[in-house]
Amino acid sequence: MTKKVFENDPYIKEYTAEVISTKIINGSTWVKLDQTIFYPEGGGQPSDLGFIDGKPVLDVQIIDSEIVHKIDGSIDKNRVKLAIDFERRFDHMQQHTGQHLLSAVWQQLYGIETLSFHLGKDVCTIDLATSELDTEKIRSVELKLAQYIFENRRIESYLLPYEEVDQEYLSKLKETPQVVRIVEIEGVNTSACCGTHVTMLGELGLLKIIGWEKYKQNVRLSFISGGRAFAYFQEIFIAINEVSKKLNIAPSLVTERFPMFYERHQDLKKNYQNLYEKEIHYEAADLINQKKNNLIEHSWEDRPLQEMKDLAKIIIEAGDKVVIFQNKSQKTWIFAASSSQLFNVSKCIQTLKEHFGGKGGGNSVFGQWIGTIDESHWLEYKNNLLNT
Numbered sequence: 313m314t315k316k317v318f319e320n321d322p323y324i325k326e327y328t329a330e331v332i333s334t335k336i337i338n339g340s341t342w343v344k345l346d347q348t349i350f351y352p353e354g355g356g357q358p359s360d361l362g363f364i365d366g367k368p369v370l371d372v373q374i375i376d377s378e379i380v381h382k383i384d385g386s387i388d389k390n391r392v393k394l395a396i397d398f399e400r401r402f403d404h405m406q407q408h409t410g411q412h413l414l415s416a417v418w419q420q421l422y423g424i425e426t427l428s429f430h431l432g433k434d435v436c437t438i439d440l441a442t443s444e445l446d447t448e449k450i451r452s453v454e455l456k457l458a459q460y461i462f463e464n465r466r467i468e469s470y471l472l473p474y475e476e477v478d479q480e481y482l483s484k485l486k487e488t489p490q491v492v493r494i495v496e497i498e499g500v501n502t503s504a505c506c507g508t509h510v511t512m513l514g515e516l517g518l519l520k521i522i523g524w525e526k527y528k529q530n531v532r533l534s535f536i537s538g539g540r541a542f543a544y545f546q547e548i549f550i551a552i553n554e555v556s557k558k559l560n561i562a563p564s565l566v567t568e569r570f571p572m573f574y575e576r577h578q579d580l581k582k583n584y585q586n587l588y589e590k591e592i593h594y595e596a597a598d599l600i601n602q603k604k605n606n607l608i609e610h611s612w613e614d615r616p617l618q619e620m621k622d623l624a625k626i627i628i629e630a631g632d633k634v635v636i637f638q639n640k641s642q643k644t645w646i647f648a649a650s651s652s653q654l655f656n657v658s659k660c661i662q663t664l665k666e667h668f669g670g671k672g673g674g675n676s677v678f679g680q681w682i683g684t685i686d687e688s689h690w691l692e693y694k695n696n697l698l699n700t
């Protein structure tokens with residue numbers, strides 16, 4: 313059985329070990345050592361990464377009750393140097409310890425049990441045995457978390473024979489080991505756990521709940537601790553600062569004032585939409601009146617395509633109309649017709665694609681084509697198209 317060095321001291325970054333065996337499975341080398349500082353995936357915590365004898369460690373698992381290290385390359389030595397990616401490990405220690413503390417506080421304040429834990433790449437989650445949460449509860453839990461972290465309580469871990477372990481810590485164990493590893497946050501919580509933890513709560517720095525949602529019959533709560541919480545705060549601070557600068561108010565006033573700015577923005581948008589509708593209807597009427605026949609043809613050097621489409625739609629709704637609009641700088645054409653008997657748009661676009669390439673599509677009464685036609689050809693083709 314490989315000695316788990318990380319259980320006694322999770323802060324060891326480098327170590328030396330004897331190779332017990334190596335095995336090739338599906339082209340990958342898996343190494344068994346006499347002792348290891350690599351934590352294998354388990355208990356919601358991902359495995360450590362790093363190097364064994366300079367070869368990258370890609371995965372660490374427990375297979376048939378043995379810790380095995382998947383490496384990139386091969387090893388032909390008996391004695392090897394181990395080095396873990398300690399930045400990753402310490403992050404996992406912070407998140408994992410954070411979970412112990414968070415679960416303990418939910419239990420302590422509201423009697424809510426934690427059903428599962430997931431340590432994600434960016435965010436961690438726990439599923440709480442409750443159907444709903446509110447901001448008041450979140451706030452009081454966060455205050456309690458901060459209090460324990462500021463008190464810098466100690467976290468101890470030790471092994472106890474199975475028979476001596478309190479029944480309540482055993483309920484979540486899947487098997488019956490001879491000894492059980494107990495993790496105890498001084499005066500807060502005791503649980504059975506194999507993961508890696510920090511030794512003082514102060515090392516978490518900060519534990520922040522960042523969201524919650526209903527998940528099946530329970531609530532899934534997202535949180536981050538330590539370095540992740542710090543980076544999150546920096547990011548949010550920059551965002552709030554930007555907003556406060558744009559709104560010309562202090563960052564602390566954003567929550568209070570933002571709804572007013574948002575409402576004003578919505579009103580302006582609505583007013584703009586009304587004006588736009590009026591304006592575009594006037595313009596459509598103007599274009600119709602300017603032409604003696606039913607072909608409404610117009611080109612712009614540049615104009616938003618959406619406006620051109622809106623205009624075309626209004627014109628063809630008037631009935632008995634064919635629209636050909638051109639946006640010169642975007643080389644885009646809008647074709648529309650009140651009916652396909654009058655002018656078949658998809659056929660027109662098909663013909664243009666055949667003769668001039670480009671791309672486009674649409675249905676029999678409305679479509680768009682992007683491409684180039686020279687002016688003299690265009691006149692000839694237009695007449696042909698209108699006749700077809």
Ligand SMILES: [Zn+2]
Pocket residue numbers: 408409412495505506507508509
């Ligand atoms: Zn743990």
